[in-house]
Amino acid sequence: MSWWLRLLVLLLLAFIAMPALVACIVAFDARSILNFPPQAWSMRWFERAMTYPDFRDGAWNSLLVMISASVIATLLGAGAALALEKLEFRGKRTLEALVMAPLVVPHFVVGLGFLTLFAQSGLPRGLPLLVLCHVVLVLPFVVRSVWISLKSLDGRLEDAALSLGAPPSRVLRQVTLPLLLPGLAGGWLFAAILSFTEFSASLFVSTQRTQTLPVAMYNYVREYADPSIAALSAIWIVTTMLLILAADRWLGLSRVLGTEVPGGR
């Protein structure tokens, strides 16, 4: 590569990393107003971020919603992918369209939709509403992940078990599911990350009591200008980077993302 191309790539990488890096630096500023560069250092904003009640409640809500939504979506998505791959039935295209459509509808529209739906049906705006909304939003990713695994699964193994007299439910449990495990794990992980970071739809369907961590952070940014959010972001960024490193080590990111160079490894 020529030197100017290298320089261009470095500048672009700086553009991508800049907001996260700057937020991490500001997190250690002792002053209570955003002002770059920091003059004195302190850990007080980390303490505030960890003890502020809205963040604690928000983190708790986010965890509850993330675990429920990702597990439910994984179960639902696996069922849908199995039926779509192995069965011919009426309404197959409709099911596929219904399950995949949230990919192309903006989150704020989905959030507005569930808000008005629940308001009109007189249903309460509690955590179940948030979970339902998140399941709908992450389901396409799980279905796609499991479906791809199903397509590369050797169907002869199932046929062999069936021809040896195993009932279909047992084949599903003892042959298909174990072979699907990587696809299920990948789909679940993706669903969990998407649910934990989801903001726009959550803002529409949550209330003061059920707000998730991103919603609590948004409300904080609108009211206060101190670096608490920077501290919270720093914790968030470091955790995410560790997770990505782990995922790369165990799953191989280039392979997952399809950017692997043929013969490159």
Added chain:
Amino acid sequence: MAGEKSTALGQGAPGLLRGLALPAWLCGLAFAAALLAVFQYALRAHVPGELEPGGFTLQNFVAQAHPLYIGVFWDTLLLCAGTAILSLLAGYPLAWAILRTRSRLARSMILAIVITPLFLGEIVRTYGWIVVLGNSGFLNAALAWLGLGRAEMLFTTGGVLAALVHVTLPIVVIMLAAGLAHIEPELERAAQSLGATPARGFFTVTLPLSLPGILAAGTTAFAWTFSAFATPQLVGGGKVNMISNLVYQLGFASFNFPFAAALAVSGLALTAVSLAALSLVTRRVEQRL
């Protein structure tokens, strides 16, 4: 390793598989009901002071023919198009570097830096941009240090555009790299061995071959930007608005949910038309290749 497709399991127990798909049906129907609720609200009258909408009317769509709303629709389209073009320009060299860098370590580093923001979520990323663009933020401190004075960047179209490009860049790079991975570097080398300069080899061989990938990535960036909410909301600060921000304001500041729903429906229609036009262009280009 192409798997042998088997439907024997399905034929053996259609009821079992149908039962397994049932919860997904319910979930899909809930989504459809939510969308229908938006369409239905869009056609109902707003009763001031009441959350319950009134009778059926087209007034919510007629009222959108106001310069204020047309302006926001136009700004939204421009921001979507601008973001798509800038992300392609910035993403192409990065995708290129991921594929052509010889060092495996450098390649992993570039890939890691590019995709990390994808997992941070809208709020953390947008907050970072507030600190970068703010009046006493990082860039203004850098400008002052260089003796260039200060510039207004937060709450401006340029600031929003930078943050929006930052949001779409990872997915654009991944899509471009996936497209570029199918192009043999040998083709370009062949062009060079026949006397073409590296630049000519790139512009006459690699770039045309990667056109389908470019159009796919650009379309995705366009659609993603239309659904952006937190970025224009916080970096735009009410001075730069997209449809999503208007929908939120009308709903949660004016409690005029019917009009908010109607704006959302018009926005969806506008994106659908734009995406259809883009896919028409894509098909034309693919036929030429």
